[in-house]
Amino acid sequence: MGDLRRWCFPPTWSPASCCNNCREQLPGQSLGPAGFSWQPTRRCLRRDTRFSDALYNSRRIVVATHASSGAAAACQFCCVGCGGRECRPVYAALPWLRQCTGCGLRCTWPQPAEEELAALYDAEYYRALGYDLLTVSGWPPAQQARADRLLGLAERHVGPGRLLDVGSGLGDVLAAGVRRGWRVTGIEPNGLAAGWAARRVPQAEVVCQSLEEFAGRKGTFDVVTCLEVIEHFRDPGACLERIRRLLRPGGILVATTPDAGSLHARVCGRRWVHYHRDHLWYFDRRILARLARRAGLEVLRCATAWKVFTPGYMMHVLARFSGNRAVRGAARAGLRWLPRWVLVRRLPPLPEGLLLLARRPAGEEVWP
Structure with a gap:
């Protein structure tokens, strides 16, 4: 790792x-x-x-x-x-x-x-979030359903072309992009995840690098996706500027991140499931939109995101990250005793996190 x-x-x-x-x-x-x-x-x-x-x-x-x-x-x-x-x-x-x-x-x-x-960020990190690296469980299809929704939003502004997924993880967005006719590239610094994504989506170009190291040609991508990643960057403003330079003029950024200003976060207080040390920044929609504008992007939408869950994923997250001992115990019991068909069943989309939809200005000149 x-x-x-x-x-x-x-x-x-x-x-x-x-x-x-x-x-x-x-x-x-x-x-x-x-x-x-x-x-x-x-x-x-x-x-x-x-x-x-x-x-x-x-x-x-x-x-x-x-x-x-x-x-x-x-x-x-x-x-x-x-x-x-x-x-x-x-x-x-x-x-x-x-x-x-x-x-x-x-x-x-x-x-x-x-x-x-x-x-x-070892192999257990993915298992704790509900992934099964050996027998692809019901969670990846739920992730791809979410990716389909987000790519559908981008396709209202640009047609299928070149797609870059920043922090591609196990390749869920890449798989959805290939299915929708995109030419996909993923960058993922985690060697284990990058190798899994490359085997799972052979049509994709998967690069085991950080965003800063990525040598992609500037101004060539129609869409850049950055799902649940920006909160991990030490300097998110600089990373948004780098993404803007990778987009072609008129290209679209689709980013999601936990919403620290949500009702869920306010009600849960210190027990909010997203408070853990690998999340370096906790954005609300006002600050996220400000960062995007400062990076030179036109903000098209900054609003509540909708996410597709499975009961198994939700229980995995609660079992690891919940600040309430009783909740952790109940989640572990559910994972142990509930039948598999219940754990992998896809639920209707639920409001979770922030969605940023932004565009590189159409008239901006591309510098090499």
Whole structure:
């Protein structure tokens, strides 16, 4: 699963491309609690994997490492929504969940080290989300039904042509695209998932790379899909700009992400199923639309998404991610005792997450 690291840490990283606050030298603090020292540098927290504790104040987040471990790295918080530099805790039970005091965007902060993220995305990650890598279960058809709905939205603006799926996973969107007459390309940094997708959809070109590494020709794709991926990017604004450059003028972006402003999220509070550390940003429709416009895209729609579920998928997610012990236990019991035909049965589409439908301006010039 080391391939995933390239997704979050592109080889072209530099302080200027990481976040605005890395461009400044933070004031040094020589003393702290016993056994700790602070030595702020220009290195960003996102590249540091040695931190052992995090201390926060209202003006900045300083990452502390034990003095015997060597120099520490520090980085101010920088909101991708408004550029704000202050954040506050949201729930005491989730100390890593922060909220920008300027625009209200929630995020995971400090962001996990690359080793922690790499450990999350193994084969069990897909099984925990309801996939069966050996005997393709009822979940992939449900995913393809969802992909059919989303590609149908794009086809209202462009006819079948070249399709790029960013974060193609096990190839559900690729399979739906081939069936609808698209010439499909998928980029997926996870070697296990990319290999599975290539075997499952032999008509597709599957590239095991990150979005930053992808060498696709600019301005050549009619549609780019990015389903449940943008919340995993460390710099989602830069990734949207990269996607805009890959689209041809008039091309369409279809993106989905969990909706932190939904009624479900507000009711569940800290137990919302999407609060976990591999999700780095938690968007609402206002901030997501702002990011897209800032990247140079025309926003056609930013509204509630509709998702096709199976009972088995929902129980797998609740069994792993629910913050309620009783719910986790009930989900595990359902997975164990309910017959297979119940678990794989497709349910009617339900409102879940955000849908962003955006277009590259038709008159924009394509630069090589």
